[in-house]
Amino acid sequence: MYQVLARKWRPQSLDDLVGQQHVTRTLRNAVEAGRLAHAFVFAGIRGTGKTTVARILAKCLNCERGPTASPCNECASCREITGGRSIDVLELDAASRTGVNDIRELQEVVSFAPVRDRYKVLILDEAHMLSKSAVNALLKTIEEPPPRVVFILATTEIHRILPTILSRCQVFEFRRISPREVSGLLRKVCDAEGIRVSDATVERIARAGEGSVRDSLSILERVLAFCGDEIGDEDARLVLGGVRTEALADLTRSMADRDAAGMLRVLDGVVEEGHDLVHFWNETVSVLRDLLLARVLPGREDLLTRSAEETASLEQASRGLSREDLTRAFHIVADLEPALRSSSQPRFLFEAALVRLASLGAVRPIEEMLADLEAGGTRDPEPTRSSPTPAAASEKKKADPLSAPGPAGSDASRFLEAVRRDRPMLGAALDQAAAVEVASGSIRISFPAAREVMRRVTEREENLSFLRSCAEAVLGAGFDVRVGSSDAAGAEGRGAPAPPRPSAPSTPSGDESPPSPSRPPAGADRQDLLDRARSEPGVRKLLSEFGARVVEIRPLEETPSTLVPPDSVATEDPA
Numbered sequence: 001m002y003q004v005l006a007r008k009w010r011p012q013s014l015d016d017l018v019g020q021q022h023v024t025r026t027l028r029n030a031v032e033a034g035r036l037a038h039a040f041v042f043a044g045i046r047g048t049g050k051t052t053v054a055r056i057l058a059k060c061l062n063c064e065r066g067p068t069a070s071p072c073n074e075c076a077s078c079r080e081i082t083g084g085r086s087i088d089v090l091e092l093d094a095a096s097r098t099g100v101n102d103i104r105e106l107q108e109v110v111s112f113a114p115v116r117d118r119y120k121v122l123i124l125d126e127a128h129m130l131s132k133s134a135v136n137a138l139l140k141t142i143e144e145p146p147p148r149v150v151f152i153l154a155t156t157e158i159h160r161i162l163p164t165i166l167s168r169c170q171v172f173e174f175r176r177i178s179p180r181e182v183s184g185l186l187r188k189v190c191d192a193e194g195i196r197v198s199d200a201t202v203e204r205i206a207r208a209g210e211g212s213v214r215d216s217l218s219i220l221e222r223v224l225a226f227c228g229d230e231i232g233d234e235d236a237r238l239v240l241g242g243v244r245t246e247a248l249a250d251l252t253r254s255m256a257d258r259d260a261a262g263m264l265r266v267l268d269g270v271v272e273e274g275h276d277l278v279h280f281w282n283e284t285v286s287v288l289r290d291l292l293l294a295r296v297l298p299g300r301e302d303l304l305t306r307s308a309e310e311t312a313s314l315e316q317a318s319r320g321l322s323r324e325d326l327t328r329a330f331h332i333v334a335d336l337e338p339a340l341r342s343s344s345q346p347r348f349l350f351e352a353a354l355v356r357l358a359s360l361g362a363v364r365p366i367e368e369m370l371a372d373l374e375a376g377g378t379r380d381p382e383p384t385r386s387s388p389t390p391a392a393a394s395e396k397k398k399a400d401p402l403s404a405p406g407p408a409g410s411d412a413s414r415f416l417e418a419v420r421r422d423r424p425m426l427g428a429a430l431d432q433a434a435a436v437e438v439a440s441g442s443i444r445i446s447f448p449a450a451r452e453v454m455r456r457v458t459e460r461e462e463n464l465s466f467l468r469s470c471a472e473a474v475l476g477a478g479f480d481v482r483v484g485s486s487d488a489a490g491a492e493g494r495g496a497p498a499p500p501r502p503s504a505p506s507t508p509s510g511d512e513s514p515p516s517p518s519r520p521p522a523g524a525d526r527q528d529l530l531d532r533a534r535s536e537p538g539v540r541k542l543l544s545e546f547g548a549r550v551v552e553i554r555p556l557e558e559t560p561s562t563l564v565p566p567d568s569v570a571t572e573d574p575a
């Protein structure tokens with residue numbers, strides 16, 4: 001006769017139980033010490049071992065070789081309990097026994113001494129469903145417990161059990177079983193049953209059970225019915241309602257190709273197949289997470305949610321995406337969740353996010369850029385932008401003193417833009433600078449005393465070398481970057497940017513430039529300023545990629561650290 005897995009694999013001793021050590025240890029000690037309570041509440045989510053432990057406890061008490069914490073499972077008493085045939089161990093389902101008759105029955109049951117065993121054990125399932133009158137009868141019985149009667153009340157809803165009952169019982173809370181523990185059990189079951197299945201699928205089934213062992217075993221059963229004894233990863237995915245790996249790989253490939261239409265087609269197909277958006281969102285996040293982890297921690301396949309095969313096909317699809325691209329994509333998608341759940345048009349949101357993903361410029365890893373530079377190139381980090389030629393670079397004779405971000409197209413602003421593109425955090429640090437000046441051959445970044453911390457961050461070796469590589473990439477080989485204080489050298493006002501220095505080709509750097517005051521924006525009204533700030537490429541990028549907002553625009557003197565719109569700063573022509 002076919003027996004469902006959950007039945008077949010019901011633990012028959014405390015040792016066989018997965019998890020719930022806090023329950024089994026306490027019971028074992030109590031049985032061995034002969035100090036057992038006469039009434040228990042077993043509370044917890046479905047399929048975590050409440051009924052199972054209740055039956056094992058009954059065997060502990062009534063085993064012919066007991067009372068013992070390790071019942072023999074062979075004697076008549078044990079076998080009857082296992083088979084549900086014992087007259088002294090009764091299981092009542094409170095959900096179907098709420099009438100007056102049942103109270104009588106209950107009282108009747110407890111009024112007789114055990115027929116053949118040491119103890120009468122009454123297991124009341126769904127105890128929270130007992131009628132008021134039944135609860136009262138039960139309360140009386142527990143208050144004056146008849147000798148050699150043990151009550152076990154099992155419930156999934158402990159908050160619905162009266163406090164007066166709870167206070168007279170020993171309460172055990174059955175916990176969700178961790179995916180790791182459930183996986184271990186599933187592996188044991190599959191091996192014993194001759195089922196071939198990958199670890200990734202075992203884990204997926206374990207997770208799908210959400211902490212309930214019975215649910216996980218039932219899901220395994222469902223997968224078996226579909227696949228037979230050889231469970232393929234993709235088949236299991238489908239049975240579990242997963243999105244086809246192929247669709248996820250298509251999505252990834254389109255992302256790498258910056259192909260918005262392709263991404264939208266995948267979304268369309270997935271929805272057409274009947275997946276809901278939150279589910280698809282979940283899958284997308286987990287793909288990006290897996291891809292990132294695979295890059296960051298190669299060799300740790302155990303951390304991935306997919307099988308080696310599935311991961312390989314996703315990795316193949318993600319070839320054109322850098323680690324930085326993946327990180328950014330992960331955040332954009334992950335941040336979508338609350339809006340997705342609450343919006344009345346979740347699909348529009350999803351589509352907008354995909355379009356945004358497709359429109360992000362490629363982010364090149366610093367290492368790659370450095371490697372390029374070492375190879376002698378000064379390739380611009382973004383293919384769409386033209387590299388400054390050495391001639392163009394050597395033409396940078398004029399000083400270019402500007403506070404961040406500087407007029408669009410100026411050397412300083414192009415440099416800052418390049419920094420922000422690859423290192424947004426460092427870009428934000430530079431926004432705190434009083435001035436970013438480009439003099440012949442070098443860029444000087446000066447921070448006001450109040451931004452000392454930002455100066456130190458910027459001066460860190462790895463940041464400085466990154467900035468230098470940016471400067472060289474944008475402005476030409478040999479461009480140096482210097483970081484200093486805007487207050488230190490001169491006696492000028494707090495936070496004032498350094499002035500332009502008259503530049504002769506021979507000037508080594510802007511280092512010795514004394515700071516000079518800047519003027520507030522002249523004649524520009526607020527709206528105009530806002531518009532101009534928003535249209536500045538660096539700002540535009542911040543707004544679109546980080547969901548930033550322009551809060552305020554102030555003249556440089558007031559707050560040297562604040563973003564200043566183009567042209568609002570004095571830019572004297574030294575020539």
Ligand SMILES: Nc1ncnc2c1ncn2[C@@H]1O[C@H](COP(=O)(O)OP(=O)(O)OP(=O)(O)O)[C@@H](O)[C@H]1O
Binds near residue numbers: 005020
């Ligand atoms: N902790 C566990 N260790 C091993 N198997 C378990 C565990 N919990 C549940 N199972 C498996 O799940 C099946 C059902 O468990 P059980 O009947 O004890 O759940 P329950 O907590 O009483 O659930 P419900 O609230 O639905 O009655 C068992 O037959 C067994 O196969």
Ligand SMILES: [Mg+2]
Binds near residue numbers: 050051052125154
């Ligand atoms: Mg139960």
Ligand SMILES: [Zn+2]
Binds near residue numbers: 063065072075078079
């Ligand atoms: Zn026995």
